[in-house]
Amino acid sequence: MKKKILFVVQRYGLEINGGAELHCRQLAERLMDDYDVSVLTTCAIDYVTWKNEYREGTEYINGVKVIRKKVDSERNQNKFNKISEKINNDKENKNLGIEWQKAQGPHSSKLIEYLKDYKEDYDIIIFLTYLYYTTYFGLKVAPEKSILIPTAHDEPPIYYSIFNETFNLPSAILYSTTTERDFVNKRFKNNHIQSDIVGLGVDIDKNTPDIDLEKAFGIKDDYIVYVGRIDESKGCKEMFENFLEYKKIYNNNLKLILAGKSAMEIPKNKDIIALGFVSEEEKVNLIRKSKLLVLPSKFESLSLSTLEAMYLEVPVLLNGQCEVLKKHAILSNAGLYFENKYEFIEALNFMINHPEIMKTMSKNGIKYVENNYKWDVVMRKLKKAIEILSFKKEGDSFEKK
Structure with a gap:
């Protein structure tokens, strides 16, 4: 009988x-052949409101059993902002931290009740990501059989004292990068917990059919591309300011193309083109035909879009204030990083005007991904963690060869 994984x-x-949600789906679908896999989640689609949009109950997505529970109430953004302001000035206040966690959501008491009622039905419970209500309260239910995939990075909430427990509770933690593990170990003094660097495989089809971008989107000039949620927390405000400053200095036809759902106001400018949500086929074409992919976020635990661009042989321009992205740039030699507006402007100008260097970067990128982010390695490590925890082999270690 197959072991049951939730x-x-x-x-x-x-x-x-995108994000931890796509990470979860990719792992769940790849474990199906060897395990009985289910996913416990909410009825929400939007991470800002947590509005119940999916129907409560059970459905199957690509063969994976998905159990959905309703969110008790949508996020009250004004209340959440006020609590966030308070806790940023009082990070050690545990009661305030719990209040913040409930306000952040998605607040689903039914999801936690399900875990309590059915925890014995599962051999291993895997939580993604550290930040939300579902992990904070869910991890307390059966920590002895729980694995945390934290997707953690240096951001304000990780310094709240409530997370001291989160990072010292699970039986195992699986990190995306060595940078993430080192940061978490230093922050939470938790290197006694079984752990491994598992990461994520790049899952993008290089043979995706060609799309005429001028016909599809009216794009005819050279462009750089940003793929992901368009949000101030992702560094997009600074990206817009930096790019518009670049355009003032270097008067050319270069455009900034945005592919993703917007959670902020986008400047009205002929050189910034927002396409909204795009299909996988469109995304591949937009990356593949760009001069480079830009990622302005300070807070990333891995960055799948960066790795996808490298795999598609497209250079990257990354925010060096994020240690993970800086390491990607340095270790891969597949792009440049910037730490302020002027570095962004000059790095972008240098890359655009040195096609031979860009070509070398393109070749370096695909090598970096193939050497470090292959699915067979990721899944071997994940399965090893599951087997060690299910059998509770004393003295065995995830990282033993």
């Missing part, structure tokens, strides 16, 4: 094509 994640669905 993933717990805040959102799950084909419409959710």
Whole structure:
């Protein structure tokens, strides 16, 4: 009989094509052949409102059993902002931290009740990501059989004292990068917990059919591309300012193309083109035909879009204030990083005007991904963690060869 694995994640669905949610779906679908896999999640699609949009109950997505529970109430953004302001000035206040966690959501008491009622039915419970209600309260239910995939990075909430427990509770933690593990170990003094660097495989089809971008989107000039949620927390405000400053200095036809759902106001400018949500086929074409992919976020635990661009042989321009992205740039030699507006402007100008160097970067990128982010390695490590925890082999270690 196959072991029963339960993933717990805040959102799950084909419409959710990024972040920890996509990470969860990719892992769940790849474990199906060897395990009985289910996902416990909410009825929410939107991470800002947590509005119940999916139907409560059970459905199957690409063969994976998905159990959905309703969110008790949508996020009250004003209340959440006020609590966030308070806790940023009082990070050690545990009661305030719990209040913040409930306000952040997705607040689903039914999801936690399900875990309590059915925890004995599962051999291993895997939580993604550290930040949300579903992990904070869910991890307390059966820590002895729980694995945390934290997707953690240096951001304000990780310094709240409530997370001291989160990072010292699970039986195992699986990190995306050595940078993430080192940061978490230093922050939470938790290197006694079984852990491994498992990461994520790049899952993008290089043979995706060609699309005429001028016909599809009216794009005819050279462009750089940003793929992902368009949000101030992702560094997009600074990206817009930096790019518009670049355009003032270097008067050319270069455009900034945005592919993703917007959660902020986008400047009205002829050189910034927002396409909204795009299909996988469109995304591949937009990356593949760009001069480079830009990622302005300070807070990343891995960055799948960066690795996808490298795999498609497209150079990258990354925010060096994020240690993970800086390491990607340095270790891969597949792009440049910037730490302020002027470095962004000059790095972009240098890359655009040195096609031979860009060609070398393109070749370096695909080598970096193939050497470090292959699915067979990722899944071997994940299965090893599951087997060690299910059998509770004393003295065995994830990282033993």
